[in-house]
Amino acid sequence: MKATVKWVDGFQFVGESKSGHAIVIDGSKDSGAAGTAMTPMELLLIGVGGCAGMDVISILKKKKQDVHGLQVVVNGKTAQEYPKRYTDIDIEFIVKGRNIEESAVKRAIELSMEKYCSVKATLEGSAKITFSYRIEPVCSE
Numbered sequence: 001m002k003a004t005v006k007w008v009d010g011f012q013f014v015g016e017s018k019s020g021h022a023i024v025i026d027g028s029k030d031s032g033a034a035g036t037a038m039t040p041m042e043l044l045l046i047g048v049g050g051c052a053g054m055d056v057i058s059i060l061k062k063k064k065q066d067v068h069g070l071q072v073v074v075n076g077k078t079a080q081e082y083p084k085r086y087t088d089i090d091i092e093f094i095v096k097g098r099n100i101e102e103s104a105v106k107r108a109i110e111l112s113m114e115k116y117c118s119v120k121a122t123l124e125g126s127a128k129i130t131f132s133y134r135i136e137p138v139c140s141e
Contacts, residue, residue, distance in 0.1 A: 010034055041076070041086070044123075049074040049091065051119040052131075055112035056093060056105075063104045068138045069096035076127075086127040091120075093133040100135050109133055 002018045011027035012034065025040055027033025038046070049072040060067050070093065077088040091113075095105050113120060113131055120129060 012036055041078070044086070045074040045076050045089070048089065048117070048119040048123060048129075051117045052091060052093070052109075052112045055116045056095075056108045059108035059111055060095070060100075060104060063101075063108070065100050065104050066098040067095060067100065068098070070094070071096075086123070089123065089127045089129045091129065091131040093131070094136060095133060096136045096138055098138050100137070102135060105133055105135060 024037035026037040029035035
């Protein structure tokens with residue numbers, strides 16, 4: 001894997017992946033930046049949520065679950081002192097669907113968190129990572 005990050009102006013950068021996809025990154029307004037885009041720390045939370053979400057949805061589909069939606073809410077708590085790294089990350093999975101089996105959701109999340117999610121594995125020694133889930137039934141029409 002490879003990424004290139006190029007400075008635009010102020011604290012704004014454009015990051016480009018080897019696959020050719022690009023994203024704008026900026027500092028927060030609190031830090032004196034323009035705040036025109038996500039910060040690197042926000043991207044880190046999105047990365048772990050996206051990684052875990054892809055795992056969970058893939059596993060639930062393989063388990064033939066009637067999933068209509070999946071939302072992954074990731075909250076991070078940072079240290080007070082520099083480098084102000086994440087000390088705690090909480091991941092909540094909200095699964096929406098019909099006749100969703102709780103055991104399937106629980107197993108899909110366990111597999112993601114313990115085996116498949118490479119972003120979570122990368123962060124493991126640095127932050128305490130917790131996770132939870134809830135299932136929201138979708139009514140038949």
